[in-house]
Amino acid sequence: MRRGTGLRRRSASTNTARPATTSSDPNVDPPIVARLVQPMLALRASLGTGVSTPNAAIVAALTKSTTQAADTEAPHREGMQALESTWAGPAADAAVPALRTTRTQIGDISDRGPQYVQALTDAQATSSRAAQQVDGIIYGFRRDARTILSNAKAAPDTDAVITRATQALREAITAVNTAKTEMDGHTQKLTAMGPLTVTTPVDLSSNYSGDGTPTYSSDLSNSNGSNSNGSNNYGSNNYSPDNNASYTGAPNAVVNGGNSQPLDPATAAQLQLQEQLISAGVNVGSDAISAGVNIGSELIDKIAEVGEHAIDQGATVAEQAIPQLINPSSSGGTAGATTPSLFNFGGPAAQSTPAPQAGSGSIIPPTPGAAASSPPAPTNTTPGTSAPAPTPDPKPAPPPPSDTSTPAPPPPAAPPPAAGLALPPAPGTGGGDAKRDGQLGVTAPAAVEEMVPAAVIGDFGDDSF
Amino acid sequence: MDALKLEPAAMAAYTAVADTVSQQLASAAVAAGGAVNPDQLAADLGEVGAEFAAQFTAAVSEHVQALSTAGQLVHAYGQVLRGYNTDMQSSDAGTAAAIAKAGETLT
Numbered sequence: 001m002r003r004g005t006g007l008r009r010r011s012a013s014t015n016t017a018r019p020a021t022t023s024s025d026p027n028v029d030p031p032i033v034a035r036l037v038q039p040m041l042a043l044r045a046s047l048g049t050g051v052s053t054p055n056a057a058i059v060a061a062l063t064k065s066t067t068q069a070a071d072t073e074a075p076h077r078e079g080m081q082a083l084e085s086t087w088a089g090p091a092a093d094a095a096v097p098a099l100r101t102t103r104t105q106i107g108d109i110s111d112r113g114p115q116y117v118q119a120l121t122d123a124q125a126t127s128s129r130a131a132q133q134v135d136g137i138i139y140g141f142r143r144d145a146r147t148i149l150s151n152a153k154a155a156p157d158t159d160a161v162i163t164r165a166t167q168a169l170r171e172a173i174t175a176v177n178t179a180k181t182e183m184d185g186h187t188q189k190l191t192a193m194g195p196l197t198v199t200t201p202v203d204l205s206s207n208y209s210g211d212g213t214p215t216y217s218s219d220l221s222n223s224n225g226s227n228s229n230g231s232n233n234y235g236s237n238n239y240s241p242d243n244n245a246s247y248t249g250a251p252n253a254v255v256n257g258g259n260s261q262p263l264d265p266a267t268a269a270q271l272q273l274q275e276q277l278i279s280a281g282v283n284v285g286s287d288a289i290s291a292g293v294n295i296g297s298e299l300i301d302k303i304a305e306v307g308e309h310a311i312d313q314g315a316t317v318a319e320q321a322i323p324q325l326i327n328p329s330s331s332g333g334t335a336g337a338t339t340p341s342l343f344n345f346g347g348p349a350a351q352s353t354p355a356p357q358a359g360s361g362s363i364i365p366p367t368p369g370a371a372a373s374s375p376p377a378p379t380n381t382t383p384g385t386s387a388p389a390p391t392p393d394p395k396p397a398p399p400p401p402s403d404t405s406t407p408a409p410p411p412p413a414a415p416p417p418a419a420g421l422a423l424p425p426a427p428g429t430g431g432g433d434a435k436r437d438g439q440l441g442v443t444a445p446a447a448v449e450e451m452v453p454a455a456v457i458g459d460f461g462d463d464s465f
Numbered sequence: 466m467d468a469l470k471l472e473p474a475a476m477a478a479y480t481a482v483a484d485t486v487s488q489q490l491a492s493a494a495v496a497a498g499g500a501v502n503p504d505q506l507a508a509d510l511g512e513v514g515a516e517f518a519a520q521f522t523a524a525v526s527e528h529v530q531a532l533s534t535a536g537q538l539v540h541a542y543g544q545v546l547r548g549y550n551t552d553m554q555s556s557d558a559g560t561a562a563a564i565a566k567a568g569e570t571l572t
Contacts, residue, residue: 045511046513047510047511048507048509048511049508054509055505060499061496061497061500062525066493068490068496069489069493072485072489075482075486079482079483079486082479083478083479085475087470088471102538109528109532110493112528130513180513183516191520196530196531
């Protein structure tokens, strides 16, 4: 066996070496696993460090600031009360409301600190939760892929790894998308707080200087020179415009600076998966699998499926990047090959699809990974693929179940009880159509008839009745 | 016209409070500035949290500015009222002196 040479193991440090598809070293991913795990790692990276609590320095800064601002409340209030009760006249009428407004606004500002901390805490929790999920998904994929590869005897095992990777990636994308939705909620909470306002006391300034008598303003400038800290014009004209400028200017700048966003991580991961699948297929095909193995079509099916997933999410980038990969399968040039495989993607039957063509049907069924991935597959795939599937199918077959009849015959090789559940309806209709469909007879002549009886009996009974 | 009433001691007390409050607010603004750390947020929340991080940074920056502005306002209040207080008293004293002078002239 040529494996012998390929299996030569290197030291664990040479991580990027290619020991072959299987590696018993638990610290080194087999090449195909290392490639397929990349988009998952990218997704994981998009979630940040995964720390569950907000950065301590940020929290401390906000807390300290809030405490200091809140501490001004009591003395400020008392000072103002004393002032209000002893000061009367036009100047007081103009000034006191402004002082009051400012004091209230200071209270509002200091109330914000805890709200910011809470929002950040929530965001961090979301990020952390998703990071843990994705970590678990990656761990599970590596473990399962290793198991699959350790039993590897032929090409289908590689297919199983890819199937498992697709499942894992889909789960990871779901986790990240959920996190994104949650994160949007946290962002909205921040937005909903609205801008902080610090009203410049226009009333105070205009009334104070405008209503004042000439003697008063002149005196003001004199007294100012002696009293103030060097600012000659402490009048409203000076400080209010400055405050406004700095107040409104800064946040905008920050917002603009932070808003530039790169490609959506989920979309990027999907694109990356397609690349990884292709390169993995090439690598595996040339390395460990004998020529002619139909892993290529299997890959395209996977890519098409992933592509559809991306399109579902409106990822136009993916749409443009892979139309050619999608089209062959969706248009269904060869109905027999593409349709069933798409339809059953992820399930046990899917593995049987390429079987009839390659003639390796007998080897494929024992794929454990496929069986494991069957649960999630139907939910995701069925809606998207059910539409194109019937179209290319030349058969008139009005009931959709008849489609399953095509892959159904091959599953004879699939003895697991799970497959048996799917079979019953299939052979029934298949049996009826098979008489008209020459293809079926050609594909699995003996097998169909041998396997059908058990499941068919019931259906035939129904039909005859 | 409303009655004019002014208690210099209370006014002086308020201006002193205003000085303290404005200093504290300025300090609070500086402290809050420590929470503006986009790099840290980017590391912790990643790409998925980038928008939140931007919004958070903007909000906290605004917070800092608001504290700073409020501090400057209160400081200005204190200065204005201190000037007003001094001015009113000197005006009052000047008026008293002028009246006294007029009285002397008349006599």
